Amino acid sequence: MVELHDRKKPAKWPDLIGRCIVSLILVLLTQSTQFLVPHFFSDLSFFIQLLLSAMMLLTVASAAGWCRRLLRVRSSAPAFVFFSVLFVWLVYIAFVRQDASLLMNLLFNGQIILLIFGLCRMLFSDPGLVSHNPSPSDAIPQSLVLEIDTHHQDIGLGDRLRCCPICKTYVKGFDHHCPAFGNCIGHKNYVLFMVLLFGFIWTEATYITCLSQYSAESELLDGDGARLEVNFSRKVARSTMLFSILQLVWQVAFFSWHVYCICFNIRTDEWIHWKRYPEFQIVVQSEQGQRSSEMKFRNPYDKGILQNVKEFMVSKQ
Template identity: 25%
Template structure:
């Protein structure tokens, strides 16, 4: 039985490569490994629920009614920053189309020339100048593009991410150019919330112990919260301090681990303004970059079906379905000079 091609419209997020999951018709983008993210939600929501249920009623009456109000506002801000970090596109770069990949391969072969047998070809790199500093752009063999400055390929999500910082399993997403500030605000506000709950848990235990009333309520849940906050405090506050240090230098975690700007061989960080305030303003108060993926765009796809099921009925015989497919793609200009203009760099 012969088969015919039927054209149907699909969202572009359904055909995007990589190892990401999409929800809400492509509006939500996360990594596939989300188990630790659910643990993060459970720890934050569970600890705050215990605090509101057992400590806040007593502290609001005997100390101040503003304690639960401030805790609620801080909790809502933490959850907003967490969800904003986890559900957004971190700055994924689209892969080259087949035509673009073929053209880049031809350019590389022409530049390298004929390599003798038994010898390794030269590395696929390009040099650009940023603030009088030479920066190497590496070629990604998976995405078939020369990665922009500070971009890197995430092995977990299998995508190149612009200004890649790291892949964070606690938020279930990569941390990159488009969600780094929200990640930092999440860690900072979570540190404040943990310190806040930890402090008033201790205050609650002390007030219960030395109160003049003969009524002694159980404080078992309070002790549990103190233990959770105590062990969480070190990691969360330490992480916030580390990223505060990176922001003051305008540096990423990936660059710090690799020692990209360690000062060896007179290699300095070309992105640093040599001023802590300017670096912080650029990272935290800079423009919000739009996503380049066009996840919710529409494209057309051919689907093979049997001729019997595709036969038009009498009601539609006068309006046959055209079999010609018009494919639409998001064309991303990978020319280094055009990217250099947007990034404020010049090719050399």
């Protein structure tokens, strides 16, 4: 549904504006289809509505990807995230704010402003770039190989230089390329990434709490006599609640995975592609003196949870 950030070719302004407009249309399309669930299936249980919302999201994502390829238009993943945050904020201001306490209002508005600030900061942060491959192909020029080799000798394997397959860029302590934040995640911005991810989880949780209060209030109003306006705002609120819960589920899962990575000092790319990196391999001879041997995984960077977490905390330099 969304396009990956390409570091090799910085987009020009007209192209960038075009991608942002496509992302805005995608956000409006996603939120409109989410609205259909409480509109047509309000009698079903909340869990079933949640499942329908998830199915709707997947359908829209596939259909949008297909249309995008057909029309040959590109979108921007960070712009999609930005407009989604903005949409939720607008729904909050329009409907939910009136029933929230002053403290909740201050908290939620502050969180959204911090999120937007964090998103911008992440977009332009340095993940720990070393050099990048200017050629359009996947092949690494000989000069760059020499440069990386020399660098490895200078700084040692501890720097864990890996190549981002999207940006064709070498990044210290590379974890993964995050399309949603439009950047590689590496040694220098891993802490910022975790803080931002936690910020998203906290904001979504606050929003869901506010929405629960709002739903209860509008339920009371509805009891006095159904009003079209209340009905509409309640459905919009309910659809953004379903969307937020789905976001929260995958964000918590993603955050938990990264907590595991930090505790055991392994990066996502290393965990998936450990067979590419010799330091993660250990050859074990099979029993009974047979000639065959098998390759097993071992993590040479794991120094115990406490030390690993300590290293992570000082990694942002």
